[in-house]
Amino acid sequence: MTRERSLNREGIGRRRFLAQAGGVSALSGLPLLTVRAAEAAVLEKGTVRIGLTPVFLDDQMSFTARWREWFQEQLARPVAFVQRGNYREVVDLIRAGKIDFAWLCGYPYVRHQREMRLVAVPLWHGQPFYQSYLITDAHNPGIRALADLRGTVFAYSDPDSNSGYLYPQYALISAGINPATFFSRTFFTWSHRKVVEAVSIGLASGGAVDGYVWETLAEVRPDLAGATRIVEKSPFLGHPPFLARHSIPEDELRRFRSVLLGMKDDLQGRELLGRLRLDGFVEGHPGLYDGIVRMVERVHRP
Amino acid sequence: MTLFFDLSLRWKIPLRVMGAVLGTALAVTVALLARDYEDMRQNLDTHAKSIGRLLASTLVAPVLHDDLWRAFEILQLSREAHPAAPELQAEVMLVLDAERRVFVASRPRDFPIGARPQDLGGDLESLITAISWGEDVEQQVVEPSGSSLYFVVSPLTADGERLGQVVLGYAKSALLPRYFDLVRRVAAVTLLVLIVLLPISWLWARRTGAPLLALSEAMRQVPEDLEVARLAKLPRSRDEIGQLGDAFRRMVGELKNKQDLESQMLVSERLAALGRLSAGIAHEINNPLGGMLTAIKTYQRHGGADPMANQTLALLERGISQIRNTVAALLVETRTEDRDFSPADVEDLLILIEAEAHLRSVAITVASPLTSTVPLPATLLRQILLNLLLNAITAAGEGGHVRVGLSAEDGLLRLSVCNDGQHIPDERMPYLFEPFSSSREKGHGLGLWIVYQIVQQLKGGIFVESEPGCTTFSIEIFYVESV
Numbered sequence: 001m002t003r004e005r006s007l008n009r010e011g012i013g014r015r016r017f018l019a020q021a022g023g024v025s026a027l028s029g030l031p032l033l034t035v036r037a038a039e040a041a042v043l044e045k046g047t048v049r050i051g052l053t054p055v056f057l058d059d060q061m062s063f064t065a066r067w068r069e070w071f072q073e074q075l076a077r078p079v080a081f082v083q084r085g086n087y088r089e090v091v092d093l094i095r096a097g098k099i100d101f102a103w104l105c106g107y108p109y110v111r112h113q114r115e116m117r118l119v120a121v122p123l124w125h126g127q128p129f130y131q132s133y134l135i136t137d138a139h140n141p142g143i144r145a146l147a148d149l150r151g152t153v154f155a156y157s158d159p160d161s162n163s164g165y166l167y168p169q170y171a172l173i174s175a176g177i178n179p180a181t182f183f184s185r186t187f188f189t190w191s192h193r194k195v196v197e198a199v200s201i202g203l204a205s206g207g208a209v210d211g212y213v214w215e216t217l218a219e220v221r222p223d224l225a226g227a228t229r230i231v232e233k234s235p236f237l238g239h240p241p242f243l244a245r246h247s248i249p250e251d252e253l254r255r256f257r258s259v260l261l262g263m264k265d266d267l268q269g270r271e272l273l274g275r276l277r278l279d280g281f282v283e284g285h286p287g288l289y290d291g292i293v294r295m296v297e298r299v300h301r302p
Numbered sequence: 303m304t305l306f307f308d309l310s311l312r313w314k315i316p317l318r319v320m321g322a323v324l325g326t327a328l329a330v331t332v333a334l335l336a337r338d339y340e341d342m343r344q345n346l347d348t349h350a351k352s353i354g355r356l357l358a359s360t361l362v363a364p365v366l367h368d369d370l371w372r373a374f375e376i377l378q379l380s381r382e383a384h385p386a387a388p389e390l391q392a393e394v395m396l397v398l399d400a401e402r403r404v405f406v407a408s409r410p411r412d413f414p415i416g417a418r419p420q421d422l423g424g425d426l427e428s429l430i431t432a433i434s435w436g437e438d439v440e441q442q443v444v445e446p447s448g449s450s451l452y453f454v455v456s457p458l459t460a461d462g463e464r465l466g467q468v469v470l471g472y473a474k475s476a477l478l479p480r481y482f483d484l485v486r487r488v489a490a491v492t493l494l495v496l497i498v499l500l501p502i503s504w505l506w507a508r509r510t511g512a513p514l515l516a517l518s519e520a521m522r523q524v525p526e527d528l529e530v531a532r533l534a535k536l537p538r539s540r541d542e543i544g545q546l547g548d549a550f551r552r553m554v555g556e557l558k559n560k561q562d563l564e565s566q567m568l569v570s571e572r573l574a575a576l577g578r579l580s581a582g583i584a585h586e587i588n589n590p591l592g593g594m595l596t597a598i599k600t601y602q603r604h605g606g607a608d609p610m611a612n613q614t615l616a617l618l619e620r621g622i623s624q625i626r627n628t629v630a631a632l633l634v635e636t637r638t639e640d641r642d643f644s645p646a647d648v649e650d651l652l653i654l655i656e657a658e659a660h661l662r663s664v665a666i667t668v669a670s671p672l673t674s675t676v677p678l679p680a681t682l683l684r685q686i687l688l689n690l691l692l693n694a695i696t697a698a699g700e701g702g703h704v705r706v707g708l709s710a711e712d713g714l715l716r717l718s719v720c721n722d723g724q725h726i727p728d729e730r731m732p733y734l735f736e737p738f739s740s741s742r743e744k745g746h747g748l749g750l751w752i753v754y755q756i757v758q759q760l761k762g763g764i765f766v767e768s769e770p771g772c773t774t775f776s777i778e779i780f781y782v783e784s785v
Contacts, residue, residue, distance in 0.1 A: 153414070184416055185370075185416055188371065198374070202410045202411035203374055203406070203415070
C-alpha cells in the first residue's frame with residue numbers, strides 16, 4: 001500500500017488523510033505518480049532530505065515542522081522531511097540514495113548495514129538503548145506472559161521493526177514456539193502508537209511496541225497508554241539510529257552528525273529533545289546492534 | 303350520552319365544533335407525524351445504504367490485502383462522520399469475510415476478530431439466519447424479528463469475487479429521541495394553533511346557535527305570553543333559521559288574532575247575556591211599576607186631601623219614576639218609526655255639547671264629509687254620538703282635544719270619536735261596555751252600555767283602540783241605500 005506523506009506541512013489530520021488514502025488506493029497508478037512528483041520536488045538543488053519513520057511519535061506535525069526549521073538553521077541548507085507509511089519505503093529510499101539521512105530502526109540497519117552509514121544514536125534515559133514491550137489490554141489480568149497469548153489476535157507494528165516485530169518473533173522462536181501458528185490472527189498497524197491503540201480498544205489481545213514510544217505516549221497520552229499493560233520487556237537493544245545513505249559525502253555526514261550531537265547544547269535543540277523525551281545523541285558504533293544481529297540470525301535460521 | 307343528548311344547543315353546538323376542531327387537529331398532527339416518521343426512517347435507510355456502499359467499496363483493498371488495521375480505521379472513520387445526528391450512527395459495524403467470520407468490527411471487544419456471528423448470540427444470530435447469502439444478492443436491509451437492531455448488509459466484491467459482507471446494524475430505537483423531539487415540537491405548534499383557533503370557533507359556534515336559541519326562547523312564551531313572543535328578537539336572515547323565524551312570527555300573529563277573537567267573543571257573549579237578563583228584569587219590573595204608578599195617579603186624582611199621604615205618595619212616585627227611568631235606560635229599544643239621520647243632526651249635537659266642552663276647555667274638531675241623509679234612525683245615532691262625545695270630553699280632560707269623524711260610503715256608516723286624554727288600561731277593556739262599570743265617580747255607567755245595545759240592535763260593530771294619547775271608539779253600521 002502506497003501512502004503519500006512527503007512535504008505534508010499543512011498538518012492534515014491523520015484520520016482525514018487515511019480516508020483519502022483509502023479512497024484513492026482503489027485507483028491504481030495515481031498514488032505512484034503523486035509520489036514521484038513529490039520525490040522530484042525533494043531532489044532540488046542542495047536540499048537535505050531526511051527520512052522519518054514511526055520510531056518516534058512522527059505524527060505530531062507541529063513538532064516535525066519546528067524540528068525541520070531547526071535543522072535548516074543549523075545546516076544552513078534547505079531541509080525536507082520524507083515520511084512514509086512504513087519502514088520499507090524509507091529503507092528503499094535510503095538504499096537507493098534518494099534521501100540523505102533517515103531515522104530508522106536497528107533491524108533494517110543490521111540487515112542492510114553495507115548500504116547505510118551510522119550517523120548518531122539517541123540517548124534515552126542516558127543510554128543508547130531501548131526495549132521492546134509486550135503489552136496487553138489493561139482490563140485483561142489473565143495474561144502474565146507471552147505464552148498466555150496463545151490463540152489470540154496479536155498486533156505488530158511493522159515487519160521491519162525490531163521492537164514491533166523482530167523481538168516478539170525471536171522470543172517465540174526461542175521458547176520453541178512457531179510464531180506463524182501461535183496466534184489466531186496477527187496484523188500490522190504500521191506504527192507503534194497504533195499498536196497501543198489497537199490493544200487499548202481490544203482489537204488485539206496483545207501487541208509488540210517500541211518501549212521508548214510507549215513511555216513517551218504514557219506521558220503525552222496517558223489515557224491511551226494507560227489502557228494497556230506491559231507484560232514483558234525485552235533486554236536492552238540498540239536504539240533506532242540516524243543513518244546516512246552509503247554514498248553520502250564525508251563532510252556532509254560529519255556536518256549532520258555534529259548538528260545532532262550538538263543538539264543538547266543548543267537552547268532550541270534542548271527544547272526539541274525535551275519534546276522527543278531524549279537526552280541527546282551520541283556517535284555510537286555498529287556494535288550497539290549486535291543484539292539485534294543475533295536475533296536476526298536466530299529468526300532467519302531455517 | 304343522554305346527558306350530552308339533553309344538553310342545550312348553547313353548549314352542544316360549540317362542543318361539537320370544538321370536537322371537530324380538536325379531532326381535525328389531532329388527525330392532521332398524527333398524519334404528519336406518521337409521515338415524518340416514515341421520512342426519518344427513509345432517510346436513515348438511504349443514509350445507511352450509501353454508507354454501506356461507500357464502506358464496501360473502500361474496504362475492498364484492506365480486506366483483499368488482509369490489512370486488518372486499515373479496515374478498522376476505515377470503520378472508525380465512518381463512525382465519526384455524524385456526531386450531530388446520533389441516530390445515523392451505526393450501533394454495530396461488522397466486516398464479515400468469505401467464511402462469514404468477523405474480519406473486523408467497530409466494537410472489537412463485543413465482536414472479536416475471527417468469531418462466528420452466530421456464536422455471539424443475540425441480534426447477530428438472528429441476523430445470520432435472516433441474510434440471504436446468494437452470490438448475486440445486492441445490498442439488503444435485514445430486519446430480524448425480535449431483534450432490537452436492523453441491518454444493512456452490503457456485499458464486498460472484487461472483480462465479481464465475493465470477499466465478504468459489510469454489516470451495519472442500527473438500533474430501531476435510535477430514531478426515537480429525535481422523533482420524540484419532533485413530536486414535542488409539532489405538539490407545541492398544534493397547541494398554539496388550537497389556542498388561537500378554539501376561542502374563534504367557540505364564538506363562531508355560539509353565533510351559529512344564537513338564532514336557534516332565540517327562537518326556542520320565544521317559543522317557550524307560547525301560548526302564555528304571546529306579546530313577548532311576538533316582540534322577541536328573531537333572526538331576519540333568508541336562510542332556514544330566518545324562514546323558521548318568519549313562520550314563527552306568522553304563527554304567533556295568528557294565535558294572537560285567535561286569542562283576541564276569543565276574548566272578544568267572550569265579551570260579546572257576556573254582554574248579550576247581560577242584555578237578555580236586563581231586558582227580562584226590566585220587563586218584570588216595568589209591569590208592577592206601571593201598576594204602581596197608575597195606582598198612585600188614581601189616588602192623587604180621586605184621593606183625599608191628607609197632606610201626609612200626598613207627600614208620601616209624591617215621594618213614592620218620584621222613586622218609582624226613577625226606577626222606571628233607570629230600567630228604561632237598561633232596556634234600549636229601537637223604535638221603528640224614526641226619521642233618517644242627516645248632517646244637521648251633527649250640527650245639533652255640537653251645539654248641545656258646546657257648553658260642556660267650553661266648560662272643560664276641550665277643543666272639538668269634526669271631519670264630516672256627510673252631505674246627505676243616511677237611512678238609519680236619527681234618534682239612536684244621535685244617542686250614540688252624544689254618549690261618545692260626552693265620554694270623550696270627560697276623558698280628554700282640561701285643555702284636551704276631541705276629534706270626530708263621520709263618513710257614509712257604499713252602505714257603511716263610519717263614525718269615530720277620538721280623544722287625547724288618559725288611555726283605558728288593558729284590564730278594564732273586557733268590561734268596558736258592561737252597565738254600571740264606570741270608573742268615574744260621576745255618571746251611572748250606562749253610557750257605553752246604551753251605545754253598545756244600540757249598535758247591536760242596528761247590527762253594527764264597535765271597536766276600541768286605546769293607547770297613551772289616543773283613545774278611539776269606532777262604530778260601523780251597514781245601511782240600505784235608498785234608491
